[in-house]
Amino acid sequence: MKVAVFGLGFVGLTTALGFADKGFEVRGYDTNTQRCAEISRGHLPFFEPGLDEALARHIGKTFLVADSALEAVEASDVCFVCVGTPGLPNGSADLTSLLACIDSVSESIPDQCVLIVKSTVPPGTVTEQITPYVRTKGLKNPVAVNPEFLREGMCWEDFMHPDRVVCGVSDDAAEDVLLQLYAPFHAPVHLVEPNTAEFIKYLSNSLLATMISYSNEMSLLADAVGSIDTARAFHILHEDKRLAGAGINSYIYPGCGYGGYCLPKDTAALAAVAQNKGIEPRILNGVISLNEEMPERTAEKIARAVNSKDSKIGILGLSFKPGSDDVRDSPAAKIISALIKAGYDDLYVYDPIATEEFRRMHRLPIYYAASAREVCEACDTVALVTAWAEFGSINKEFPETRFIDCRYFLGKA
Ligand SMILES: NC(=O)c1ccc[n+]([C@@H]2O[C@H](COP(=O)([O-])OP(=O)(O)OC[C@H]3O[C@@H](n4cnc5c(N)ncnc54)[C@H](O)[C@@H]3O)[C@@H](O)[C@H]2O)c1
Structure with a gap:
């Protein structure tokens, strides 16, 4: 054929x-x-x-x-x-x-x-x-x-x-x-039927997005209460025998919002279909609006951790997820833009493979470092924005640096 x-x-x-x-x-x-x-x-x-x-x-x-x-x-x-x-x-x-x-x-x-x-x-x-x-x-x-x-x-x-x-x-x-x-x-x-096939794809992507936004909302709530080890809480949640071993657990985890080419546009498209058919997609609208808020919330969290607007801030990770060089709708770009807008414009960034694509697509006034080491040596405060495995224990290599673990994945000492 x-x-x-x-x-x-x-x-x-x-x-x-x-x-x-x-x-x-x-x-x-x-x-x-x-x-x-x-x-x-x-x-x-x-x-x-x-x-x-x-x-x-x-x-x-x-x-x-x-x-x-x-x-x-x-x-x-x-x-x-x-x-x-x-x-x-x-x-x-x-x-x-x-x-x-x-x-x-x-x-x-x-x-x-x-x-x-x-x-x-x-x-x-x-x-x-x-x-x-x-x-x-x-x-x-x-x-x-x-x-x-x-x-x-x-x-x-x-x-x-x-x-x-x-x-x-x-x-x-x-x-x-x-x-x-x-x-x-x-x-x-x-x-x-064709409609069913199309619907299944959106069922899948909107469920994934919902779990991510649910997790992010819970992490905001945990931060507000205080003295909650959010990462640990989620890992213990995953031990529930109804969830244990399921690949889905990587979606039931907080971060700085979903990005990439699919989830943002697919959730918005499904919400538009619902609206056109006279249905108010209450859950989906909540999922989308929380996600749109996450980069700003993350930028505020990073800003709260630095001493002054003159501080050099490091950003580790530019792709929308580890294992990919796709930077379309990447939360990193939105977080960086929000920091610059708030006056924090001395930014050192690094990604293992997505730097060139990010530079080409986003054209932001930031310094592209050659390694995570360079970022950590230059900056007192470093935010982890993409959970690349190679960043997983960087806090142990640089004990003096203040790390903002936006993906809740840093190894504990
Ligand atoms: N990226 C994913 O993980 C993923 C997963 C499942 C489904 N999808 C869906 O699959 C579709 C493609 O996604 P993608 O990530 O591969 O997109 P992409 O942007 O990587 O690739 C699309 C390609 O189509 C080409 N193109 C545009 N108009 C064309 C035309 N008239 N004739 C021939 N080529 C043309 C573009 O030049 C581009 O290379 C989208 O609808 C997306 O939602 C993507």
Whole structure:
């Protein structure tokens, strides 16, 4: 079976290489020509363990990068759309790239090719917007939706070993293609209505966001009461046999707010859907507003710990989570901006892998140090903003430094 993949970001490139690894013939296409050139040279455009080796194994063999949308889609049996669906100012998902992608294949897509939306789209999108749009182009192709659940930093592992595969289908052709594609993964494949498939993705992300905001609210409450060892309290909570051993515990833990490309925009998009349908999403609105408050609260906590506005403040961690160089919607950027706005502008920052991406994306007037050591030697007060393992016992190396453990993960002496 010939597979086309549009959008070669975290999801698209992983999807392309995952199917290539299973022996399918895959052609990828991205409108970002620089990204295409990099990938063609066998160079991964972002940090993702395992994906670099998969790229080296398959590029030029079962995986090719096409020079045009036409070249990618012609002769394909299935076309995955994995482009971004960012948030609009009112919270709803911006479908511009998705619709542009359909425009770009409309002249050349073979009649039988199944169009599969892998981008995250709110419930109702494929049925109410994408399929009608495809039909207005005069295309009769089956349209399906196949949400992706991978985690950044674990893209390859999660894609190759899915706990479940969700396929929103409304015809036999799409069902057959998806069953064939996922058969080699030996995971449960759930064939559901398109709306249900889309909804499951948002159920998942909004639950994760809810647990994070719940934990953050509890940490604020604990700080206000005082004399509470918040980290210890959460670890003891995790020992409850209903939670123990569950991977979910990393989400039932406080920090400085959720960030990254998915949870902020997906919670906002679901809240927008609810609002449009006349439902007030009370829990979701609370989850979102608490999260929006967390960077400011964290900046205030850091500011309270320093002696004066002239103090040098260190920030360790810039990516939205450890194990990733993704800085989109990273709490670090918001915390740094809030500190600068409050007059604390002598900031030394360091991240093990995300520095260049952060510098490029956020353009903040801060000093980028070459190591965590440099930060700790220069600053009396250092805030830990991303829980990179290499920072886990830094307080023992620098006993004179005042550490603000915004992620509640520093090793206790
Ligand atoms: N990042 C994640 O962890 C994750 C997990 C699950 C689902 N998702 C969802 O998957 C989708 C993609 O996310 P991502 O993180 O891979 O995004 P990304 O920004 O890393 O990649 C999207 C790519 O699409 C390309 N693109 C834009 N318009 C295009 C077009 N018309 N034709 C071809 N390429 C085009 C962009 O140049 C970019 O390289 C989003 O809807 C996201 O919500 C992301």
